[in-house]
Amino acid sequence: MSHHYSGPDWGFPRGDARLDLTDLYAFPKSGDPDKSILIMNVHPSAGENPPGPTTTEPFAPEALYELKIDTDGDAVADIAYRVRFSAFERGAQTAILHRVDGPQAAGTGDGGRVTVDGVPISIGRDARVTEAGDTRFFAGLRSDSFFYDVEGAKNNLRFTGDDFFTDKDVCRDVREQWKIADGASELLQDIFGRDKNPSRLAYGGASLPLGVPVELEVIFEVSA
Numbered sequence: 001m002s003h004h005y006s007g008p009d010w011g012f013p014r015g016d017a018r019l020d021l022t023d024l025y026a027f028p029k030s031g032d033p034d035k036s037i038l039i040m041n042v043h044p045s046a047g048e049n050p051p052g053p054t055t056t057e058p059f060a061p062e063a064l065y066e067l068k069i070d071t072d073g074d075a076v077a078d079i080a081y082r083v084r085f086s087a088f089e090r091g092a093q094t095a096i097l098h099r100v101d102g103p104q105a106a107g108t109g110d111g112g113r114v115t116v117d118g119v120p121i122s123i124g125r126d127a128r129v130t131e132a133g134d135t136r137f138f139a140g141l142r143s144d145s146f147f148y149d150v151e152g153a154k155n156n157l158r159f160t161g162d163d164f165f166t167d168k169d170v171c172r173d174v175r176e177q178w179k180i181a182d183g184a185s186e187l188l189q190d191i192f193g194r195d196k197n198p199s200r201l202a203y204g205g206a207s208l209p210l211g212v213p214v215e216l217e218v219i220f221e222v223s224a
Helices: 152-156 172-192
Strands: 021-029 032-042 046-048 051-053 065-069 077-084 095-099 114-122 130-132 135-137 202-203 216-217
Touching: 032 065, 114 130, 114 135, 114 152
Parallel strands: none
Antiparallel strands: 021 032, 046 051, 065 077, 077 095, 095 114, 130 135, 202 216
């Protein structure tokens, strides 16, 4: 499994951004705790090594994207969801989703029951969600607001205050997230001096700063 530029020298696994797993989310469905929502984020839109935009092809047809679920706490998968994607042709791509139950879920391969097939990948603004029985499936490009000082992380946590993601993966309703982090930075500068340039990381909802609660993470260096 890959995770956030996990290839050599801040590169991507096998040099392919489509193989980079950036985030995984799992939570119960609101109002229906018997159902779960699973989200796998892959393929950052920009790279550090080499720098610049990544490929416009959303998913790698050669890769198997898989989620394994342990339902009884023995650290062995009892359910697996496996997704394969078609080749990216004429700006379009489709997905097939398999579900595997029982001992086979702990293995590898493309087996399992087909849950959805030929699902179109969302490339534009509209989310194309497919429903099949009690399963809802979506795959496609989406913005993911995130603040990160890459150069500072590479330089032994000597942060620069620059946000690598300022002009990346931002859509209309999250453009003003910077106001939250800037407000925290200005407060720290008022306390510790305007010559200080703090690094900041803000967690919150997708529509900040419109009344959404936010958590700010602050790292201090204190001289004895």
